Amino acid sequence: MSNKRPETMERITTPELAQAFIDEQIAALRAQIGDKKVILALSGGVDSSVVAALLIKAIGQQLVCVHVNHGLLRKGEPEQVVRVFRQEMNANLIYVDAVDRFLDLLAGVADPEKKRKIIGAEFINVFAEEARKLDGIKFLAQGTIYPDILESGPVKSHHNVGGLPEEFDFELVEPIKFLFKDEVRVVGKTLGLPDGMVYRQPFPGPGLGVRCIGAITRDRLEAVRESDAILREEFANAGLEGKVWQYFTIVPDIKSTGVKNDVRSFEWPVIIRAVNTRDAMTATVEEIPYPLLNKIVDRIVHEVKGVNRVLYDLTPKPTGTIEWE
Ligand code: XMP
Numbered sequence: 001m002s003n004k005r006p007e008t009m010e011r012i013t014t015p016e017l018a019q020a021f022i023d024e025q026i027a028a029l030r031a032q033i034g035d036k037k038v039i040l041a042l043s044g045g046v047d048s049s050v051v052a053a054l055l056i057k058a059i060g061q062q063l064v065c066v067h068v069n070h071g072l073l074r075k076g077e078p079e080q081v082v083r084v085f086r087q088e089m090n091a092n093l094i095y096v097d098a099v100d101r102f103l104d105l106l107a108g109v110a111d112p113e114k115k116r117k118i119i120g121a122e123f124i125n126v127f128a129e130e131a132r133k134l135d136g137i138k139f140l141a142q143g144t145i146y147p148d149i150l151e152s153g154p155v156k157s158h159h160n161v162g163g164l165p166e167e168f169d170f171e172l173v174e175p176i177k178f179l180f181k182d183e184v185r186v187v188g189k190t191l192g193l194p195d196g197m198v199y200r201q202p203f204p205g206p207g208l209g210v211r212c213i214g215a216i217t218r219d220r221l222e223a224v225r226e227s228d229a230i231l232r233e234e235f236a237n238a239g240l241e242g243k244v245w246q247y248f249t250i251v252p253d254i255k256s257t258g259v260k261n262d263v264r265s266f267e268w269p270v271i272i273r274a275v276n277t278r279d280a281m282t283a284t285v286e287e288i289p290y291p292l293l294n295k296i297v298d299r300i301v302h303e304v305k306g307v308n309r310v311l312y313d314l315t316p317k318p319t320g321t322i323e324w325e
Contacts, residue, residue: 003149003177005146005178006178009178011180011183012179012183012186012187013182013183013186014186015186015189015190017186018183018186018187018189018190019190021187022054022057022187022190022191025054025058025175026054026057026058028175029054029055029058029059029173029175030058030059032139032173033058033059033062033138033139033173035062036062036136036137036138036139037062037063037064037134037136037137037138037139038055038059038062038063038064038137038138038139038140038141038173039063039064039066039130039131039134039137039139039140039141039170040052040055040063040064040065040066040140040141040142041066041067041068041123041127041142042065042066042067042081042085042093043067043068043081044067044073044077044078044080044081044197045143045200045203046181046184046185046188046193046197046198046199046200047143047144047145047176047184048142048143049084049085049143049188049193049197049198050143050176050184050187050188050191050193051141051142051143051173051174051175051176052065052085052089052091052141053089053188053191053192053193054175054176054187054191055141055173055175056085056089056090056091057191060090061092063091063092063141064092064093064094064134064137065085065091065092065093065094066093066094066096066127066130066131067081067082067085067093067094067095067096068096068098068123068126068127069095069096069097069098069099070098070099070102070119070122070123070126070207070209071098071099071100071102071103071221072102072119072206072207072208072209072221073207073208074203074207074208074225074228074229074232075225075226075228075229076229078095080194080196080197081093081095082095084193084194084197094130096126096130098122098126101122101126102118102119102122103216103218103221105118105122106118106119106209106215106216107215107216107217108215109215109216110214110215110253112210112325115206115209115210115216115325116205116206116209116210119205119206119207119209120163120205120206121163123205124163124164127164128164128165128168131164131168137170138170138171139170139171139172139173140164140168140170140171140172140173141172141173141174141175142172142173142174143176144174144176144177145176145177145179145180145181145184146177146178146179146180147180147181148177149177185198185199199241199242201244201245201246201247202245202246202280204323208221208224208225208228210323210324210325211224211228211248211249211250211251211323211324211325212224212250212251213250213251213252213253213324213325214252214253215253219305219306220251220253220268220306222305223251223268223270223304223305223306223307224249224250224251226303226304226305227249227251227270227300227304227307228248228249230296230299230300230303230304231247231248231249231272231296231300232247234292234295234296234299235247235274238289238292240286244274244275244276244286245275245276245277245283246273246274246275246277246322247272247273247274247275247286248272248273249270249271249272249273249300250270250271250273250313250324251268251269251270251271251307252268252269252271252324253268254268254269255267255268256269256308256309258308258309259308260308265308267306267307267308267309268306268307268308269307269308269309269310269311270300270304270307270309270310270311271310271311271312271313271324272288272293272296272310272311272312272313273313273322273323273324274286274288275316275317275322277317277322280322281317282316282317282318283316283317283322284316285313285314285315285316288312293312296310297310
């Protein structure tokens with residue numbers, strides 16, 4: 001199949017156009033797949049979620065979704081994937097709790113690229129183990145979108161399990177490969193996916209792992225996850241959700257002196273990052289109103305274990321990248 005978006009393809013901007021696309025894809029998927037089975041790595045990101053929802057509509061229980069919890073997801077994410085897909089959409093979903101496997105492998109590894117490699121490779125190991133347990137899978141579905149094809153550089157790890165061992169000769173199913181991100185969101189919304197999934201901010205494949213700077217420890221990872229949840233909640237309350245491109249917290253592997261309840265403390269700082277960008281190549285820093293910043297600081301230092309300071313990263317890209325690792 002060609003990898004060029006057909007010139008006649010209209011830009012999907014309305015629910016009506018999205019519905020027409022969905023109907024067309026359901027017919028095409030049924031014709032391609034017949035009565036065979038399809039496997040999909042479902043991260044809960046918008047692309048894989050839209051592919052899952054389309055396939056559930058087209059082939060129902062012939063789709064097997066595998067959700068790997070590597071312990072580096074945001075607070076509430078694995079639960080949301082299970083709730084939305086297993087309970088609300090009646091999907092055939094395998095949930096794999098691989099938290100200990102990932103965190104044990106990552107223990108003591110401080111180099112960012114090594115961390116990324118371990119996470120990527122172990123993800124494929126876990127997915128391959130699950131695939132091996134299943135009989136009669138003929139197809140592998142992927143949430144490839146058009147920018148992935150256009151960029152055509154190294155394939156993005158979070159979209160691709162292309163590194164599967166050779167024993168698997170799955171045929172690819174890529175129903176949204178000609179869509180741009182905004183079109184994927186319109187299709188997702190029309191398929192009935194929750195806003196929290198459809199309008200989700202970008203989230204790196206290695207997840208919170210690259211925001212727990214240096215060697216990951218379980219307690220510091222929890223500080224990243226809890227502070228991130230507070231930041232997201234306060235941004236949502238302030239009406240900033242969907243208005244700021246990407247916002248998250250980072251916890252470096254340093255401690256500083258503080259005082260809590262008249263007792264000296266020696267704890268981590270949390271760093272807030274909130275940026276706007278068009279293409280992630282350059283980025284500007286969001287001007288968070290001071291009262292909101294104060295509220296976030298107050299909540300983080302009082303609610304997150306092991307934290308006594310909060311900093312706001314005021315660095316644009318360049319010179320800082322968006323992530324810290
Ligand atoms: P940087 O930090 O390079 O990030 O300014 C640009 C965008 O890419 C995301 N990012 C990643 N996404 N795997 C991903 O899937 C990665 O390893 C990774 N590193 C950075 C980052 O969140 C931002 O949106």
